[in-house]
Amino acid sequence: MPIQLMNLPVSPEYHQTRLDVFLANCHPDLSRKKAAALIESGAVRVDDRLVITKAFLVSAGQTVAIDRPTTVLAASPDETHFLAVLYEDDDLAAVIKPGGVHSAPQRGGERGTLAQFLLARFPEMAAVGFSPLEPGLCHRLDFWTSGVLLAAKKQPIFKAVRLAFDLHEIKKEYLALCAGSPPDRFRIEAPIAHPTRRAAHVVTDEKKGRGAVPAATEFETLEHFAHAALVRAVCHTGAMHQVRAHLKEAGHPLLGDTVYGGPPEPDKRFWLHAATIELPHPRTRRPLFVECPLPADFEARLAALHGENPPETEEMDED
Numbered sequence: 001m002p003i004q005l006m007n008l009p010v011s012p013e014y015h016q017t018r019l020d021v022f023l024a025n026c027h028p029d030l031s032r033k034k035a036a037a038l039i040e041s042g043a044v045r046v047d048d049r050l051v052i053t054k055a056f057l058v059s060a061g062q063t064v065a066i067d068r069p070t071t072v073l074a075a076s077p078d079e080t081h082f083l084a085v086l087y088e089d090d091d092l093a094a095v096i097k098p099g100g101v102h103s104a105p106q107r108g109g110e111r112g113t114l115a116q117f118l119l120a121r122f123p124e125m126a127a128v129g130f131s132p133l134e135p136g137l138c139h140r141l142d143f144w145t146s147g148v149l150l151a152a153k154k155q156p157i158f159k160a161v162r163l164a165f166d167l168h169e170i171k172k173e174y175l176a177l178c179a180g181s182p183p184d185r186f187r188i189e190a191p192i193a194h195p196t197r198r199a200a201h202v203v204t205d206e207k208k209g210r211g212a213v214p215a216a217t218e219f220e221t222l223e224h225f226a227h228a229a230l231v232r233a234v235c236h237t238g239a240m241h242q243v244r245a246h247l248k249e250a251g252h253p254l255l256g257d258t259v260y261g262g263p264p265e266p267d268k269r270f271w272l273h274a275a276t277i278e279l280p281h282p283r284t285r286r287p288l289f290v291e292c293p294l295p296a297d298f299e300a301r302l303a304a305l306h307g308e309n310p311p312e313t314e315e316m317d318e319d
Contacts, residue, residue, distance in 0.1 A: 008064045015060040016166070019044065019051060022058050027066065043067050047194070047240070052131050057159075059166055061213040063194070077123065078116035085121075086148055087290045091157045091283050092138075093122060094290040097149045099269065099297065103140035104133050118151050128155050138162065139238060144256075147174070147274025148292040152282075160282035165238050170279040174233040174243050175222075175294065177271035177301065178252040179263050182221050182229050188246035189216040192239035201259050202241045204249045215239040217246040225305040228255055232275075243272060255301075273298055 008026050010017075017025075023035035023044070030038065036054040038044060044051055045065045046058060058064060081101075087094040097103065097114050104115040118125055118136050125136030129152070134140075136151035138161040152158035164170050190204035193212035215237045223230040229252070233243045241260075247253050248260040254272060256265030265271075273294055281288045294302075 006066055008066070010058045010060055010062045010064060012060045014058060016057045018054065019046070019056040019058055019064070020054040022064065023066075026064075038066070050131050050133065056130070057162075077120040078111055078113070079120040081112070081117050083114075083117045083121045086292055087288070091154060091281075092150060092152045092161070093118075093136075094148050094150055094277065096292055097141050097146060097274075099144050099146040099273075099295060102143055103149065104137060114149065122151070122153060124153050125151060128152050128158050139165065141274055142241070142244075142272070144269045145272045145274060146292075146295050146298065148277050148290050149274070150277065150279075157282045161279070164279055164282065168236045170236070170238070170277065172235045172238070172274060172278075173276040174235070175273045175275045175298075176231050176233055176243060176247065177255045177298075177305070178229055178231055178247050179227065179255055180229065180252045181224055182219065182231060182250065182252045184221050185219065186250060187216065187218045188249050189214075190246060190249050191215060192242055192245060194240075202239070202245050204245050213237070213239050215242050215246070217243060219247075219250070226308050228305055230302065230305075244270070271298060271301055 006027070010022065014022050019039060020032050020035040023030050023038070024032040027035070039054045040052055042050060042052055043066060045067060046056070047062050048065070084096040085093055086096060095118065102113045105113050115133065115135055115137060122136065126132070128136045130137070136153065136158070138150040138152055138158060141147060141149055150161060152161055191212040192202050192204065192215045195203050218234045220232045221229050222232055235242055244254055244257055244260050253260045253262035254270040256262055256268065257270035258264055262270060274292065276289065276291045278287065278289045280286065
């Protein structure tokens with residue numbers, strides 16, 4: 001009998017359960033042995049991320065999808081880009097992801113991704129992470145998002161960082177250019193859900209999606225322009241597209257983020273930068289803080305916005 005293809009939401013009772021154990025308990029056709037074989041065949045995705053490690057721990061709110069087995073691909077080293085390292089020790093590295101670069105390959109044969117740059121610099125990361133396509137990556141940033149990204153050199157360190165994400169021990173700050181004139185400070189607390197399993201966007205209404213996870217973002221407006229603003233976003237959760245979706249919810253989508261209702265930009269990109277990340281070191285538990293400067297293209301867009309602002313004029317006394 002063929003195995004049923006289905007989506008299985010992870011309920012709270014299975015939080016931090018091994019993936020093979022979860023499937024054996026929740027899928028009518030699977031024993032633990034069959035579940036393990038299915039995972040290793042490349043037929044299981046967690047929140048649309050390919051996972052081939054049977055000991056992977058699922059979290060409440062995630063969705064585990066059973067699909068047809070696929071060829072398990074691996075990222076290959078790519079030495080065509082100089083990888084800027086912000087911090088490095090024996091356990092992990094914090095690197096700069098440029099805007100306009102994928103965090104990991106999206107398909108076989110793809111080149112020029114951050115994962116491949118990491119492999120060229122740190123070959124020991126090949127056996128670390130969610131899958132061979134994402135060597136070392138502890139999290140991902142969107143294609144147009146620039147900034148600091150963490151990568152682990154050892155699988156126990158990778159697991160420790162992922163646990164810190166689950167426990168909301170990691171604080172991330174972003175800088176963003178958004179539309180309109182937002183208030184000085186505001187907070188958006190809205191769950192992040194996926195409208196369909198293959199959707200490339202998220203929604204902030206759990207009734208319109210699946211696998212909803214709680215998410216909150218605190219915003220501070222740093223500077224106002226004629227029709228836009230520079231804001232700082234602080235996240236303790238790491239839901240997909242969280243800052244982008246929450247800015248849409250606030251009525252101030254990112255400039256250029258047409259997926260979430262933002263006004264189009266000339267070069268068809270949006271402006272979001274992962275400026276800092278703060279966490280307890282996964283081995284020593286000492287505070288680790290890493291900061292990433294704004295890239296040149298973001299600075300140039302800021303300069304252009306400054307030029308668009310009408311100059312302030314002083315009132316002249318009448319004679």
